[in-house]
Amino acid sequence: MKNRFEKLLVMSVLLIGGFIVSIPFIWMILSSFKSEREARTMPPTFWPQEFTFEHYINLFQNLNFGTYFTNTLIIVLFAMLGLLFNTMAGYGFAKFQFKGKEAVFIAVLATMMIPAQVSMIPVYLLLNQMGLTNTMAGIILPGLIAAFNIFLIRQFMTTIPNDLIESARIDGAKEFRIFFQIIIPLSKPVLAVQAILTFVGAWNSFLWPLIVANDQALYTLSVGLALLQGQHSSSFALQMAGATVMVIPVLILFIFVQRYIVEGFNTTGIK
Amino acid sequence: MNHKNALTPWLFIGPAVLLLIMFSLLPILVSLLISFTDIDLIGLGNWDMVEFVAFENFIALFQDPLFHRSIFNTLVYVSIGVPLVIICSLSVALMLNYMSNKLFSFFRVLFYVPSITNIVAIAVVWGFLYNMDVGLFNFIINSLGLQNVPWLEHPFMAKISLIILAVWKGIGINMLIYLAALQSIPRSFYEAADIDGANKFQKLRYITIPSLSYATFFVTVTTLIGWLQFFEEPFVMTGGGPLDGTMSMALFIYERGFQYNEFGYAAAASLILFIFIIVATLIQFTFNKSKEN
Numbered sequence: 001m002k003n004r005f006e007k008l009l010v011m012s013v014l015l016i017g018g019f020i021v022s023i024p025f026i027w028m029i030l031s032s033f034k035s036e037r038e039a040r041t042m043p044p045t046f047w048p049q050e051f052t053f054e055h056y057i058n059l060f061q062n063l064n065f066g067t068y069f070t071n072t073l074i075i076v077l078f079a080m081l082g083l084l085f086n087t088m089a090g091y092g093f094a095k096f097q098f099k100g101k102e103a104v105f106i107a108v109l110a111t112m113m114i115p116a117q118v119s120m121i122p123v124y125l126l127l128n129q130m131g132l133t134n135t136m137a138g139i140i141l142p143g144l145i146a147a148f149n150i151f152l153i154r155q156f157m158t159t160i161p162n163d164l165i166e167s168a169r170i171d172g173a174k175e176f177r178i179f180f181q182i183i184i185p186l187s188k189p190v191l192a193v194q195a196i197l198t199f200v201g202a203w204n205s206f207l208w209p210l211i212v213a214n215d216q217a218l219y220t221l222s223v224g225l226a227l228l229q230g231q232h233s234s235s236f237a238l239q240m241a242g243a244t245v246m247v248i249p250v251l252i253l254f255i256f257v258q259r260y261i262v263e264g265f266n267t268t269g270i271k
Numbered sequence: 272m273n274h275k276n277a278l279t280p281w282l283f284i285g286p287a288v289l290l291l292i293m294f295s296l297l298p299i300l301v302s303l304l305i306s307f308t309d310i311d312l313i314g315l316g317n318w319d320m321v322e323f324v325a326f327e328n329f330i331a332l333f334q335d336p337l338f339h340r341s342i343f344n345t346l347v348y349v350s351i352g353v354p355l356v357i358i359c360s361l362s363v364a365l366m367l368n369y370m371s372n373k374l375f376s377f378f379r380v381l382f383y384v385p386s387i388t389n390i391v392a393i394a395v396v397w398g399f400l401y402n403m404d405v406g407l408f409n410f411i412i413n414s415l416g417l418q419n420v421p422w423l424e425h426p427f428m429a430k431i432s433l434i435i436l437a438v439w440k441g442i443g444i445n446m447l448i449y450l451a452a453l454q455s456i457p458r459s460f461y462e463a464a465d466i467d468g469a470n471k472f473q474k475l476r477y478i479t480i481p482s483l484s485y486a487t488f489f490v491t492v493t494t495l496i497g498w499l500q501f502f503e504e505p506f507v508m509t510g511g512g513p514l515d516g517t518m519s520m521a522l523f524i525y526e527r528g529f530q531y532n533e534f535g536y537a538a539a540a541s542l543i544l545f546i547f548i549i550v551a552t553l554i555q556f557t558f559n560k561s562k563e564n
Contacts, residue, residue, distance in 0.1 A: 007369070010366050010369050010370070011370070011374075013366060014363075014366050014367070014370070014374075014378050017363065017382075018378055018381045018382065021381060021382060021384075021385065021439065021442075022381065023400075023407070024385075024393070024396045024397060024400060024439075025384070025396075027396065027399070027400060027407055028392075028396045031399070039405070040405045041405075042404070042405060042410060043410060043414075044405075044407060044410055085286040085287045085290070086287060088283040088284070088286065088287065089283060089284045089286070089287035089288065091283055092280045092281075092282075092283030092284035093284060096279065096280035096283070097280075098277065098280045098281070101280075104284065104288060107291075107296065108287075108288065108291060110296075111291050111295035111296060113548070113549070113552070114295050114298075114299060114545070115496070115500050115544075115545075115548065116500075117500045117502060117520075117521040117524060117525075117541065117544065118299075118302065118541045118542070118544060118545045118548075119294070119295060119298040119299065119302070119541075120524070120525070120528065120541070121302060121305075121524070121528045121534055121537050121538045121541055122297075122298035122299070122300075122301035122302040122305065122538065123294055123298050124528070124529075124534075125301060125305070125310075125315065125534060126293070126294075126297065126298065126301065128315060141290065141293075141294065142294045144290055144294075145287045145290045145291050145294075147291065147295075150287060175276075175279050175282070175283075176282075179283070200387050203389070204387075204388075204389040204390065206389075206390065206391055206503060207502070211529060221389075222389055222390075222391040222392070223391075225389075225391050225392060225395060226391050226395075226506075226507055229391075229394075229395050229398070229507060236399045236402070236405070239395050239396075239398075239399065240395075240396065240399065242392075242395070243389075243392035243393075243395045243396050244392075246389045246391070246392040247388050247389060247392045250387055250388065250389070251384065251388070254380075254384065254387055255380070258380050258383070
């Protein structure tokens with residue numbers, strides 16, 4: 001009896017909490033389909049009185065969101081190349097003995113301590129020296145490698161039996177063939193999680209595109225959205241449509257793959 | 272392991288290591304160097320115009336009221352935000368742990384979603400919710416018979432508003448860490464407590480919370496470091512205002528560097544932020560060590 005009451009109490013607290021947590025999403029999506037006038041009326045309407053797609057059309061036809069979308073996809077694509085580099089490095093640190101390995105690995109881990117806000121000024125100056133400011137390469141390169149990911153991948157790969165690699169070598173397989181045909185398939189669990197998180201990270205990346213891109217043709221969705229908010233500061237429905245365009249793809253992806261992330265957390269994460 | 276060529280491991284780690292040297296290690300050195308110079312946009316075009324100024328940037332920073340403001344604000348963010356994130360994510364995790372499987376998964380997704388959502392989009396949406404005249408929050412508060420709240424218009428209230436938003440976003444990931452830790456507490460601990468006749472709160476106080484100390488440590492350090500770098504929320508929502516009430520250290524660095532192009536000055540400020548982060552981490556680690564002993 002007492003137990004049931006407790007369950008009910010916890011349940012209602014979670015329901016209320018969950019509702020409060022989802023309000024921003026609900027409000028974002030509903031407002032994006034309202035007319036600008038309706039979005040500003042007080043008291044507000046909950047459900048849009050007349051459904052309109054005008055803001056979405058406006059975003060893609062007049063406000064360059066198509067370009068921003070493509071740029072964001074390009075960054076995501078290259079982030080996957082970065083994941084390949086991280087994976088290669090993880091394998092190198094896990095399965096090879098070489099001189100200076102410890103020192104290099106510690107240096108790699110030490111870079112985790114350096115936040116982007118600290119390196120943004122010097123990285124900008126370096127990119128400027130290389131002539132890479134206001135280029136796609138300049139946006140992509142600084143965020144390509146993540147030491148924490150190398151660390152997680154390495155942790156996983158140390159559990160792969162050495163015999164597998166040895167016997168492949170005896171059979172005469174080349175090193176990169178071993179990597180692509182044996183190591184990568186065996187590392188699927190950790191790589192799946194990494195791929196999802198890399199996608200989300202690249203999709204959401206803001207700081208480097210903001211600093212490096214001067215040209216609107218190079219803006220990503222997040223930089224474009226910040227610009228939109230600055231230039232159309234009172235067009236709330238339009239802003240909500242822009243935010244929806246940014247959020248929904250990740251949300252849909254996440255609903256399909258959330259099991260891997262949450263479970264990946266239990267196997268590769270911290271206990 | 273036997274591999275024929277000594278070069279092979281370097282082929283694997285080479286690309287990552289090179290990029291890390293280029294964009295993580297080298298920048299720290301560059302930062303150290305330029306923080307002792309007066310490099311700006313002119314100096315960037317013509318290196319002959321750059322002059323060594325010794326500690327002038329640092330001295331100027333210590334006298335810059337805006338920089339003081341940004342440190343003060345950042346400390347407010349940290350001292351309110353970090354405990355709030357820990358309390359909220361731990362409570363959610365404890366309640367979730369109490370639920371049956373189906374509901375458990377549903378709520379876990381619900382509370383996690385904000386943390387994978389784009390921060391700019393979030394800031395834009397919350398900016399609308401917080402709007403003084405047409406925002407949803409003030410409508411709700413009005414209909415409860417209360418006065419309008421100046422969410423983003425008052426220097427102190429604006430800090431609180433940004434904290435609420437960042438806590439909302441921060442719960443998800445930390446909740447997952449707590450859930451993983453909760454599920455690794457051995458059942459036998461609780462069974463033993465049952466035999467001794469312990470009640471629910473005693474079990475929470477003497478078994479659950481102590482067993483979570485490592486998770487709490489991890490959450491504290493990562494959240495602390497995250498809050499010290501607080502940037503996107505004030506950048507998008509308030510631009511550091513009103514009256515510099517939400518200016519954070521990271522935003523100060525960004526504005527000095529990329530709006531005023533005072534690269535040397537901004538680099539000096541970024542080194543001070545870096546010291547803050549390192550000190551915070553070290554204090555946490557020593558604190559945790561002394562607790563273990």
